[in-house]
Amino acid sequence: MKQHKLFTRRRAIITGIGALSGLLLPGCSKKLPPTYGNLLRMGDAFTYLAHRTLLPGQSLAREYHHGDITSFPAVGTIDPGDASKPAHNETYGRFRDNGFSNWNLSVEGRVAKPGKYSLAALQSLPARTQITRHTCEEGWSAIGQWTGVPLGLILKNAGILPSARFVNFYAYDGYVDSIDLLDAFHPQTILAYGMNGKALPIRHGAPLRLRVETQIGYKSLKYLERIVVSDEFVDQGDSGWAWYVGI
Numbered sequence: 001m002k003q004h005k006l007f008t009r010r011r012a013i014i015t016g017i018g019a020l021s022g023l024l025l026p027g028c029s030k031k032l033p034p035t036y037g038n039l040l041r042m043g044d045a046f047t048y049l050a051h052r053t054l055l056p057g058q059s060l061a062r063e064y065h066h067g068d069i070t071s072f073p074a075v076g077t078i079d080p081g082d083a084s085k086p087a088h089n090e091t092y093g094r095f096r097d098n099g100f101s102n103w104n105l106s107v108e109g110r111v112a113k114p115g116k117y118s119l120a121a122l123q124s125l126p127a128r129t130q131i132t133r134h135t136c137e138e139g140w141s142a143i144g145q146w147t148g149v150p151l152g153l154i155l156k157n158a159g160i161l162p163s164a165r166f167v168n169f170y171a172y173d174g175y176v177d178s179i180d181l182l183d184a185f186h187p188q189t190i191l192a193y194g195m196n197g198k199a200l201p202i203r204h205g206a207p208l209r210l211r212v213e214t215q216i217g218y219k220s221l222k223y224l225e226r227i228v229v230s231d232e233f234v235d236q237g238d239s240g241w242a243w244y245v246g247i
């Protein structure tokens with residue numbers, strides 16, 4: 001009940017005062033999102049500024065109970081190992097056929113200690129489990145339980161350098177996207193290897209996917225291959241989807 005009230009208030013703040021953020025723009029140029037300057041992406045400026053001004057950087061997305069878990073559709077790529085699909089990736093197919101035993105996640109870029117993490121290494125680190133609502137830009141939402149390593153812990157271990165501003169993610173199906181450091185160090189931003197108490201299924205991004213609970217669904221990349229800490233961000237280019245899609 002308390003959680004629900006907090007959630008409602010958070011939404012009310014965003015919608016109610018968000019509209020005012022346009023008035024604040026000229027005085028807050030330091031807070032503009034990196035996509036500012038691209039006319040098609042001016043919406044980012046409003047959402048980003050409203051969120052970053054009005055919400056504390058670490059306010060939590062609502063978490064649910066076991067009984068709230070729903071069925072969960074799998075959308076976009078559902079198996080990069082499928083040779084009949086354009087998103088096919090042979091390397092991924094080999095990892096999949098070995099049960100991901102020789103898969104690893106590369107952490108590189110502006111970090112003092114770049115390195116590779118096997119699935120076992122990630123699973124040996126302190127884990128976080130959360131039941132959250134996934135909201136897809138296509139209009140559906142679903143509630144699932146995710147278990148994984150906080151991204152912030154990986155970044156701390158790697159020692160991000162002072163020039164770092166974004167964390168870029170590369171997936172085996174060719175997807176790329178990125179988040180800023182506030183979202184990267186958010187306590188609910190995790191690298192998930194478990195879903196609903198079991199190993200993350202292939203259709204949901206095995207062996208490792210990102211969960212960014214403060215952003216809309218497409219920011220939660222499946223099939224992670226590489227994480228690159230950078231002073232610049234990457235995304236899907238001119239796909240038409242906003243870079244900053246906080247919810």
Ligand SMILES: Nc1nc2c(c(=O)[nH]1)N[C@H]1C(S)=C(S)[C@@H](COP(=O)(O)O)O[C@H]1N2
Nearest residue numbers: 074075076077136171175204217218221222
């Ligand atoms: N690598 C990769 N990540 C992805 C996608 C994808 O096609 N490939 N689809 C995105 C979209 S639009 C959504 S809604 C969610 C879907 O996750 P799910 O298949 O587990 O429901 O993953 C996101 N991450």
Ligand SMILES: [Mo]
Nearest residue numbers: 136137217218
């Ligand atoms: Mo989506």
